[in-house]
Amino acid sequence: MVSIKQIAKAVGVSPATVSNALTGKGRVSPMMVDRIQSMAKDLGYRPSLAGRALQRGQTGILGLVMPDLTNPLFPRIAQHLSIAADSRGLGILIGDSRGSAEEQSQALHRLVDRGVDGLLVVPQKGTSPELQPVPTVIINTASDPRNDVSADHGGGGRLVARHITDLGHRKVAILGGDPVSEVQRDRIAGMSAEFNNVVEARVLWGEAGLSALVGEIMNGATAVLTTSDLLALKVQSQLTRSKLSVPGDVSLTGFDDLPLATAMHPTLTTVAQDVKQTTERALEIVTRMIAGEAGPASGETIPMRLEPRQSTSNPKQTANQEETL
Amino acid sequence: MVSIKQIAKAVGVSPATVSNALTGKGRVSPMMVDRIQSMAKDLGYRPSLAGRALQRGQTGILGLVMPDLTNPLFPRIAQHLSIAADSRGLGILIGDSRGSAEEQSQALHRLVDRGVDGLLVVPQKGTSPELQPVPTVIINTASDPRNDVSADHGGGGRLVARHITDLGHRKVAILGGDPVSEVQRDRIAGMSAEFNNVVEARVLWGEAGLSALVGEIMNGATAVLTTSDLLALKVQSQLTRSKLSVPGDVSLTGFDDLPLATAMHPTLTTVAQDVKQTTERALEIVTRMIAGEAGPASGETIPMRLEPRQSTSNPKQTANQEETL
DNA sequence: TTTGTGTGATTAAACGTTCAATCAAAGGAA
DNA sequence: TTCCTTTGATTGAACGTTTAATCACACAAA
Numbered sequence: 001m002v003s004i005k006q007i008a009k010a011v012g013v014s015p016a017t018v019s020n021a022l023t024g025k026g027r028v029s030p031m032m033v034d035r036i037q038s039m040a041k042d043l044g045y046r047p048s049l050a051g052r053a054l055q056r057g058q059t060g061i062l063g064l065v066m067p068d069l070t071n072p073l074f075p076r077i078a079q080h081l082s083i084a085a086d087s088r089g090l091g092i093l094i095g096d097s098r099g100s101a102e103e104q105s106q107a108l109h110r111l112v113d114r115g116v117d118g119l120l121v122v123p124q125k126g127t128s129p130e131l132q133p134v135p136t137v138i139i140n141t142a143s144d145p146r147n148d149v150s151a152d153h154g155g156g157g158r159l160v161a162r163h164i165t166d167l168g169h170r171k172v173a174i175l176g177g178d179p180v181s182e183v184q185r186d187r188i189a190g191m192s193a194e195f196n197n198v199v200e201a202r203v204l205w206g207e208a209g210l211s212a213l214v215g216e217i218m219n220g221a222t223a224v225l226t227t228s229d230l231l232a233l234k235v236q237s238q239l240t241r242s243k244l245s246v247p248g249d250v251s252l253t254g255f256d257d258l259p260l261a262t263a264m265h266p267t268l269t270t271v272a273q274d275v276k277q278t279t280e281r282a283l284e285i286v287t288r289m290i291a292g293e294a295g296p297a298s299g300e301t302i303p304m305r306l307e308p309r310q311s312t313s314n315p316k317q318t319a320n321q322e323e324t325l
Numbered sequence: 326m327v328s329i330k331q332i333a334k335a336v337g338v339s340p341a342t343v344s345n346a347l348t349g350k351g352r353v354s355p356m357m358v359d360r361i362q363s364m365a366k367d368l369g370y371r372p373s374l375a376g377r378a379l380q381r382g383q384t385g386i387l388g389l390v391m392p393d394l395t396n397p398l399f400p401r402i403a404q405h406l407s408i409a410a411d412s413r414g415l416g417i418l419i420g421d422s423r424g425s426a427e428e429q430s431q432a433l434h435r436l437v438d439r440g441v442d443g444l445l446v447v448p449q450k451g452t453s454p455e456l457q458p459v460p461t462v463i464i465n466t467a468s469d470p471r472n473d474v475s476a477d478h479g480g481g482g483r484l485v486a487r488h489i490t491d492l493g494h495r496k497v498a499i500l501g502g503d504p505v506s507e508v509q510r511d512r513i514a515g516m517s518a519e520f521n522n523v524v525e526a527r528v529l530w531g532e533a534g535l536s537a538l539v540g541e542i543m544n545g546a547t548a549v550l551t552t553s554d555l556l557a558l559k560v561q562s563q564l565t566r567s568k569l570s571v572p573g574d575v576s577l578t579g580f581d582d583l584p585l586a587t588a589m590h591p592t593l594t595t596v597a598q599d600v601k602q603t604t605e606r607a608l609e610i611v612t613r614m615i616a617g618e619a620g621p622a623s624g625e626t627i628p629m630r631l632e633p634r635q636s637t638s639n640p641k642q643t644a645n646q647e648e649t650l
Numbered sequence: 651t652t653t654g655t656g657t658g659a660t661t662a663a664a665c666g667t668t669c670a671a672t673c674a675a676a677g678g679a680a
Numbered sequence: 681t682t683c684c685t686t687t688g689a690t691t692g693a694a695c696g697t698t699t700a701a702t703c704a705c706a707c708a709a710a
Contacts, residue, residue, distance in 0.1 A: 003666055014690050027688055049440050050378035051666030054695045069404035078392035082421045091418050091439050094408045113375050113531050114416050237590030245553055263555055265562030328696055339660050376696030379665045485659055
């Protein structure tokens with residue numbers, strides 16, 4: 001490994017001058033800067049991040065903690081974050097909360113011990129990660145008071161709900177995976193708010209809810225709104241087994257716009273979140289915090305986007321629909 | 326931040342002794358070790374990884390480069406790797422090849438510049454990542470001469486093929502996503518080898534292949550084997566549109582056992598890879614290389630596992646089946 | 651007594667970088 | 681000339697850790 005000293009010796013100058021020339025900080029003559037830079041290139045100089053980290057007290061590394069790395073959104077978050085990060089010369093170290101609050105806390109500690117300059121945390125559902133000694137941005141949902149930036153899950157819920165309302169549905173079922181999740185609660189709250197009292201909506205949760213669905217439909221529900229695409233796929237399976245077709249007998253919506261949403265038949269109406277924008281904002285906030293320019297939770301929210309596809313249509317005319325129009 | 330010096334001062338001893346006591350290296354009296362350790366705990370001492378990295382020339386960080394972080398397998402790889410890594414006190418820095426060979430090379434460079442001690446690379450399909458100045462383990466597939474460890478994709482192909490053969494199918498279609506992918510080619514090669522000449526198998530690729538599928542079935546094919554679960558879902562959509570049912574009219578198989586495989590209806594027969602074992606072996610190999618104990622590509626292969634589910638069954642009796650039994 | 655052998659601790663340098671403080675030289679103004 | 685300012689470079693310390701070399705001392709053997 002070639003160091004600053006070697007360049008200094010090769011050019012016949014002091015290490016400090018080399019450092020100054022390379023970082024553009026002190027006072028160095030233009031011609032000397034040239035000589036040093038080209039010599040650095042010739043020798044294939046790569047600054048030692050370790051040396052720099054020690055001196056500056058910053059590693060240039062950010063920690064990313066997710067509730068569960070098998071989260072279907074993780075790939076997209078990781079990708080955008082990774083791209084945005086290395087355009088700023090930062091690295092992303094991963095940490096997995098493995099589904100529990102204690103593991104989450106340990107993951108945070110490990111990253112802090114590694115000397116990360118900042119943390120990006122998607123909290124374990126239902127938990128509020130303990131405060132760490134480094135700048136931390138929390139990506140969760142609007143209703144979390146600690147939330148720094150997130151998709152507008154409530155708004156997303158309103159979007160699908162409005163879509164379903166516009167199509168003429170007046171009685172629907174809403175299916176969530178786990179009521180502990182603030183994100184899912186916000187999505188459902190958005191739906192409910194939009195439905196207000198023009199649409200009758202029954203909220204169901206988890207496996208029990210999944211089983212209860214067919215009953216709801218027999219009872220007159222003409223659409224099922226879920227809080228995730230995978231859940232929607234499960235619902236579709238359930239419906240198929242009960243000889244109910246989508247969207248013929250019942251309309252169906254998901255959330256997140258995973259790859260499977262367009263692979264399904266019918267393609268799934270869902271709500272997409274702008275992961276790119278969210279992660280970029282998160283990164284901006286955390287770098288700003290690191291620079292010491294920022295304060296507490298800003299709580300911004302990025303709009304979601306409805307992706308209307310084949311799985312939603314007008315409701316089949318039944319006895320329950322007489323009041324429509 | 327509390328450093329070794331502060332502990333030294335607090336205990337009234339030299340920094341070197343503290344270092345020795347904490348790492349158990351030099352000669353320190355047992356009682357002194359006790360005093361130092363408890364003082365370290367009291368003060369909340371955390372060793373500076375930067376300082377250590379500078380002195381030892383090792384960062385304790387590994388780089389993980391994937392062809393595309395949105396790869397559906399990435400979450401599982403990242404998770405198991407992350408867990409296995411931090412049980413050894415290592416960190417995982419992520420890099421994204423973003424679908425191109427050049428980006429892959431840049432990602433590798435960035436990680437090397439960051440001072441990673443080793444690299445774990447899932448190569449961009451069809452490429453062979455350039456040699457890096459740090460120990461690198463390549464996770465690809467058996468037919469790649471540079472492969473260090475991977476799932477036995479060929480064996481997986483043989484597994485499904487045998488399953489389909491055992492069920493009595495004698496004419497099938499195989500659908501791959503992209504012939505450039507060595508993994509997919511190996512999977513298909515395994516299928517073909519197993520089918521040998523007892524089952525007639527037509528190999529199709531990509532979107533064109535997807536469209537040609539129905540024709541193949543009209544032509545007597547009773548099963549469709551794909552190289553990925555998502556592809557299988559697409560096939561099912563296509564079949565549904567053509568009023569063909571799974572597995573009634575045609576059996577269907579996937580690959581990888583993604584979450585969607587059990588959410589579908591019917592649940593998808595697929596082949597699971599033991600990501601945990603693969604990543605653990607990869608980690609073991611790379612740490613061994615770093616310790617200087619290992620040589621060139623070992624090329625091990627981890628067996629895959631068939632997951633028989635509802636999407637496969639005996640073929641429907643048709644004119645083409647008269648030779649069966 | 652001298653010589654030798656452990657034992658437990660210290661010293662000092664090194665890893666590569668940065669940065670404040672310092673210095674030498676040159677040029678301009680008085 | 682002397683004094684001041686500017687420019688371009690150097691010195692030296694510091695970040696926190698590790699480690700080889702050294703040292704002081706006690707105790708046993710000669």
